[in-house]
Amino acid sequence: MRISAVADAIAGPATLKLNEKANQLKADGKPVIHLGSGEPKAPVPQAATDAARVKLDSAVVRYSPTSGSPDLKKEVVEYTRRNYRYECSPANVLISSGAKPAIFFALYSVVQPGDEVVFPAPYWVSYPEMARMLGGVPVVVAPEPGTFEPSFESFAAAVTDRTRAMIINSPNNPSGHVYSAALIKDLVRLCEERDICLIMDDIYHKLVFDGREAPSAFDFARRTGEDSVIVAVNGVSKLYAMTGFRIGWAVASKRMINVMKNVQAQILSCPSSLAEAAALGALEGDQGCVESLRSTLQANRDVMVGELSKIPGVKLNAPGGTFYSLPDFSAIDANSHRLCEFLVEKVMVVTVPGKDFGAEGHLRFSYCGSAREIIEGVERVRWALDPNGPRQITIGSTTFTRDW
Ligand SMILES: Cc1ncc(COP(=O)(O)O)c(C=O)c1O
Numbered sequence: 001m002r003i004s005a006v007a008d009a010i011a012g013p014a015t016l017k018l019n020e021k022a023n024q025l026k027a028d029g030k031p032v033i034h035l036g037s038g039e040p041k042a043p044v045p046q047a048a049t050d051a052a053r054v055k056l057d058s059a060v061v062r063y064s065p066t067s068g069s070p071d072l073k074k075e076v077v078e079y080t081r082r083n084y085r086y087e088c089s090p091a092n093v094l095i096s097s098g099a100k101p102a103i104f105f106a107l108y109s110v111v112q113p114g115d116e117v118v119f120p121a122p123y124w125v126s127y128p129e130m131a132r133m134l135g136g137v138p139v140v141v142a143p144e145p146g147t148f149e150p151s152f153e154s155f156a157a158a159v160t161d162r163t164r165a166m167i168i169n170s171p172n173n174p175s176g177h178v179y180s181a182a183l184i185k186d187l188v189r190l191c192e193e194r195d196i197c198l199i200m201d202d203i204y205h206k207l208v209f210d211g212r213e214a215p216s217a218f219d220f221a222r223r224t225g226e227d228s229v230i231v232a233v234n235g236v237s238k239l240y241a242m243t244g245f246r247i248g249w250a251v252a253s254k255r256m257i258n259v260m261k262n263v264q265a266q267i268l269s270c271p272s273s274l275a276e277a278a279a280l281g282a283l284e285g286d287q288g289c290v291e292s293l294r295s296t297l298q299a300n301r302d303v304m305v306g307e308l309s310k311i312p313g314v315k316l317n318a319p320g321g322t323f324y325s326l327p328d329f330s331a332i333d334a335n336s337h338r339l340c341e342f343l344v345e346k347v348m349v350v351t352v353p354g355k356d357f358g359a360e361g362h363l364r365f366s367y368c369g370s371a372r373e374i375i376e377g378v379e380r381v382r383w384a385l386d387p388n389g390p391r392q393i394t395i396g397s398t399t400f401t402r403d404w
Pocket of ligand 1: 173235237
C-alpha cells in the first residue's frame with residue numbers, strides 16, 4: 001500500500017522517542033524525573049467529576065448537537081464576557097474535542113493549498129504540521145535576539161498576498177512568554193487590514209504570573225461581530241487540569257463558526273456529551289481551582305528559574321505564564337536533540353528539544369510537577385554538564401557515577 005507523501009511527512013510528537021526511553025527506564029525501576037510533561041498535575045475539579053457522574057448515571061449519553069451542547073455554549077458565552085469583556089452569542093461558539101481540533105478546523109476553514117500561515121518562533125509543534133496537512137505553507141517569524149518576541153516589523157514583512165491565517169499563542173508553549181499588548185494591538189490591526197484570520201490560541205490565558213494578564217486580541221479589535229477576523233481558542237485542558245476530557249472551543253464570527261461546524265460534522269460528528277457535562281461543571285463551579293493552579297505554577301516557576309540560573313552558561317528569559325520554560329543551552333551544546341538524549345541516558349531527566357519548537361539550542365523544562373522534582377532534576381542536569389564536578393554524586397536518594 002502506498003502512503004500519501006503529505007501524511008508520511010507529518011512529524012510525530014517531539015517527546016515520543018524520549019518518552020519511550022524514559023518509560024523503558026521506569027519499567028526497569030530507574031528513578032526517572034520527567035520535566036517534559038505538558039499537563040498540570042492538579043486533580044480534576046470536584047464540580048466536573050460530579051457533573052460527569054450525574055450525566056453517566058442518567059444512562060443517556062448520546063450525540064451532542066454538532067457545534068456542542070446549548071448549555072455549554074451558553075457558558076462559553078459567559079466565560080467570554082467575564083474573561084475577555086467580549087459580547088457574543090451561542091452562534092459564535094463551536095465546542096470541539098479539545099483546543100487542538102478547534103485550531104485545525106479554523107485553519108481548514110481558511111487555508112487552501114499554497115496559502116501561508118504565519119506564526120512566531122518558538123511555536124507549538126502542531127502549527128507547522130497542521131498548515132502542511134492542508135497543503136499550506138508555514139511561515140515562521142523569528143524573535144528579536146535574546147528574546148521570545150518578534151518585532152511587529154518582522155510580522156509585517158512575513159505577510160504576503162497568500163497569508164490566510166496568523167496564529168498567536170500567549171502565554172506561549174514552549175517559552176512561557178506573554179506577548180506585549182503593543183504587539184497584539186498591532187497584529188490585530190494588521191490582520192484586520194489584510195483580512196487575515198487571527199487565531200488566538202489562548203489555552204493558557206489564565207496561567208499568567210506576577211499579577212499580569214495576557215493581553216487579549218478582543219481588546220484591540222475594530223472589526224467585531226460578523227466582521228471579526230479573530231478566532232479565540234480556549235478549553236478546559238490546562239486551566240482545569242482536564243486534558244483527558246478533550247473539550248475545547250472556538251469563538252468567532254457566525255459565518256466562520258458555521259463553516260467550522262460543517263468541517264467538524266464530517267470528522268468528529270460532535271464533542272463527547274459526557275465530557276461536555278464535565279466541562280460545564282468545571283466552568284460553572286468554584287473557580288478557586290484555577291487560581292490555586294496558577295499560584296502553584298508561579299511558585300514552581302520561581303523554583304525552576306532559581307535552579308536553572310545555577311547552571312553556568314545557561315541563559316533564561318523568565319516565563320511570564322504557562323508551566324514551561326525554555327532555557328538557552330547553546331553555549332553548552334547547540335544540538336538540542338543530542339543534549340536531551342544525553343540527559344535521559346546519563347541522569348534520567350526528560351526534557352524536550354527546542355529544535356522541534358523552532359528554537360534550536362534550547363530545551364523545554366516543564367514545572368507542572370513538584371518542587372522536589374524540579375530541584376532534583378535540574379541538579380542532576382547541572383552535575384551532568386559540569387566537567388569539573390565530582391565523579392560520583394548522590395542527589396536525593398540516587399547515586400550517579402560519571403562514565404563520560
Ligand atoms: C499551545 C497549545 N495549544 C493547544 C493545545 C491543545 O489543547 P487540547 O488538549 O485542549 O487539545 C496545547 C496542548 O499541549 C498547547 O500547548
